[in-house]
Amino acid sequence: MNEEVKKALTELLHAADSMSADVGPSIKDTLLEGLANPLSVDEARALLTKVVEVVREGAVRRGDAETARLLDGDVAAFVAKVEQARARLTGAGRPTSALTRPATPKASPGSGSRGTKRLHLRSFDGIDPAPVRPKPVFHERPVAVQEGFVRARDIQLWDENERLHIHLNQFHQKYGRGPDAEELVAIMQGTMPLPGIDEADQFAIRSLAKSIAVNGVRKAPIIDLDGTLLDGNRRVTACYHILEDGKGEFTVEEKRRAEWLKVWQLTEHATARDREAVIVSLNFEPDYKQDWPEYVKAQKVHEQWEALLALEPRANPTVVRQREIRRDIARKFALSTNEVSRYINMVGLAREFEDYQVIDCAKDKFAVKHRASDKFQYFDELNKGKSAGGVNWSLNQEDSFKHLVFDLLYDGKFQSWQRIRDLKYVYENEDAVGLLRKARDESDVDAGQEEVDNAISLARAARAERRQTGANTRIRVFTEWFLGLPVKAFDGRESGSVTEENLTRLRRVLRHVETYLSTADTPETR
Secondary structure, eight states: OOOOHHHHHHHHHHHHHHTTTHHHHHHHHHHHHHHOOOHHHHHHHHHHHHHHHHHHHHHHHHTTTHHHHHHSOOOOHHHHHHHHHHHHHOSSSSSTTTBBBBOOOOOTSSSSOOOOOOOOOOBBBOOOOOOHHHHHHHEEOOOOOEEEEEEEEGGGGTTTGGGGGGHHHHHHHHHHOOOOOOHHHHHTTTOOOOOOOOOOTTTHHHEEEHHHHHOOOOHHHHHHHHOEEEEOOHHHHHHHHHTTTOOSOHHHHHHHHHHEEEEEOOOOOOHHHHHHHHHHHTTTTTOOOOOHHHHHHHHHHHHHEEEEHHHHHSOOHHHHHHHHHHHHHHHTTOOOHHHHHHHHHHHHHHHHHHHHIIIIIIIHHHHHHHHHHTTHHHHHTTTSOOTSSSSHHHTTTHHHHHHHHHHEEEETTTSSGGGGHHHHHHTTTTHHHHHHHHHHOOOOHHHHHHHHHHHHHHHHHHHHHHHHHHHHHHHHHHHHHHHHSSGGGGTTTTTTTTOOHHHHHHHHHHHHHHHHHSOOOOOOGG
């Protein structure tokens, strides 16, 4: 290397070291990165020119006459010398920028080189592009980024995201090439079938799209100069999903929220180490964000449900109107209507639990709320099976049984919410219910849990035994019992008499029996 150029580069590096903490390290990293991973000729010349000018100005401000003298003069000539020195150093047959290597149409975010096309940030809603201050830190490394707006459709998904590693290998095996932009979106959206993928929306794009439609993209995706994503594949794919909606799922305003995205863009001075720091920080390091507990989110949904019901002209809106209200709430909170219904039912039962514990059992109001929040998932299971023989149906047959279950739930006597599913068998067995009472009275939680397990085991065994007795035995026992009922049992005015609903069931059964007898070849029908 020419001694003059070598000396110049050495002076540049020393000068970068001595500059301010905000500028010096960036210049030094840029120089070193440029030597190792060159840019295009034009980009390198412009960048090196800028570096020389910045260092020279810094030297003048500090009174460093030697560095200022060295860099005083024709900057372009100095840059040309650096280019020639780089060419001789690498053995190239033609002058090549010291910060240059042949540009490729596309490169991975960690490679240190980008495509030659630049995606320019735009102004939107009166907000102009500007540097992000203070400079964000990624994996202990400050990285300069600009903030501005781009169209979602102009952002390229990152096709080397490790999240897609298996999918991309499958695609290449099948087609012998990598996916194009549209195919990459299809993989993310789950509309391109690949072997071994059972879940249609594997990356939860649809639920994310609902959230973005309501709230916009709350965390800015990070892009490189050419618009390739370093972070935000799912967010941008969800925006595509909204913009491509042809079923009327999203409104014009919701599509507008997804069309223009605020992004962070790396500057032309970004190095491979900067890109790697961004990727590692945002994909390996947790952000420790803690979502609201499901209890809290469900309470907000239920409050909205009550508020909208209060505005209705009728005290009991029709089923159709209630469905419309749930749909409006689902849109407001970016949920499905099924999730809204689930939350409404869960909160309703949780409030019964809280009222019983506070009013009947005289427990502290807030201690009860904490317990309801901690065990909130159990209320989903307790709401299932509203038809005869189901869990919720069993729970609502007698207040004493419901309160027994609430007591066991409060004391943590159910080892898991799966135990709730077998309560429908326990309710039918008095001996099993007796074991539940014993579990409630146990002061030791572990012993109480064991008694609950015993109750469930007993109930399941008894149910299995009943099923093994066969239909003939069960029908014989029932008919003997039924024929022994006194006439007053069918008098609706008498307390405890057979209800009209059950009489209707009996008539339906008798019609089935008549049908069977009329078609069967038995002595009774000959």
